[in-house]
Amino acid sequence: MHRPITETVETPRLRLEPLAVHHAEEMADVLGDARLHRYMGGAPLTLEELRARYEHLAAGPSPFHQEQWLNWIVRRRRDGRAVGTVQATVTPGRDGPRASVAWVVGMPYQGFGFASEAARALVDWLTAHGVRHVAANVHPANLASAAVARRAGLRPTGEFAGDEEVWSDERDS
Numbered sequence: 001m002h003r004p005i006t007e008t009v010e011t012p013r014l015r016l017e018p019l020a021v022h023h024a025e026e027m028a029d030v031l032g033d034a035r036l037h038r039y040m041g042g043a044p045l046t047l048e049e050l051r052a053r054y055e056h057l058a059a060g061p062s063p064f065h066q067e068q069w070l071n072w073i074v075r076r077r078r079d080g081r082a083v084g085t086v087q088a089t090v091t092p093g094r095d096g097p098r099a100s101v102a103w104v105v106g107m108p109y110q111g112f113g114f115a116s117e118a119a120r121a122l123v124d125w126l127t128a129h130g131v132r133h134v135a136a137n138v139h140p141a142n143l144a145s146a147a148v149a150r151r152a153g154l155r156p157t158g159e160f161a162g163d164e165e166v167w168s169d170e171r172d173s
């Protein structure tokens with residue numbers, strides 16, 4: 001019940017593929033650029049670190065946490081190349097499950113609308129699977145991510161989590 005229940009999601013140009021440990025090899029390349037961390041903090045993981053992280057993610061959280069970790073590799077359908085990742089952490093909420101979402105697209109693949117297309121598909125999939133509210137934390141200077149969030153139906157709330165603004169699909173927040 002608490003294990004990730006992701007499935008493949010298709011969009012016109014992309015395939016969102018449930019993350020597995022074997023993806024670490026190709027993703028180490030896609031994610032191995034320090035510029036991706038400008039607004040997220042941290043630094044690229046080595047292949048070994050990424051493999052360990054994917055093992056952890058694929059195993060999922062302990063049932064105690066009542067969370068679901070949903071992770072997808074974003075793949076370009078035209079040539080099968082991995083271009084990024086999207087993720088959602090789903091937790092129980094007052095009026096139904098809530099998801100916190102995030103997206104990353106590798107440097108060579110940015111600027112083609114891939115994050116917007118993947119994020120929209122992610123939010124649609126979550127909604128179709130019973131998630132009531134979606135939110136994302138976006139650094140105010142991260143204009144590309146703000147545009148992606150807006151396209152996914154989120155709006156800035158004026159609330160901050162650390163130095164990131166909370167974007168949400170809730171109208172009354």
Ligand SMILES: CC(C)(COP(=O)(O)OP(=O)(O)OC[C@H]1O[C@@H](n2cnc3c(N)ncnc32)[C@H](O)[C@@H]1OP(=O)(O)O)[C@@H](O)C(=O)NCCC(=O)NCCS
Binds near residue numbers: 037109138143148
């Ligand atoms: C945020 C990110 C995923 C966007 O990926 P992408 O595939 O290039 O996004 P899209 O092509 O869908 O573009 C989204 C919008 O941002 C705009 N944009 C892109 N780079 C921009 C920049 N540097 N400044 C302002 N707007 C920018 C695009 O023009 C597009 O808007 P438009 O279609 O109206 O022109 C990518 O930059 C990234 O991975 N960044 C590092 C990780 C990160 O910060 N993730 C967010 C954590 S929530």
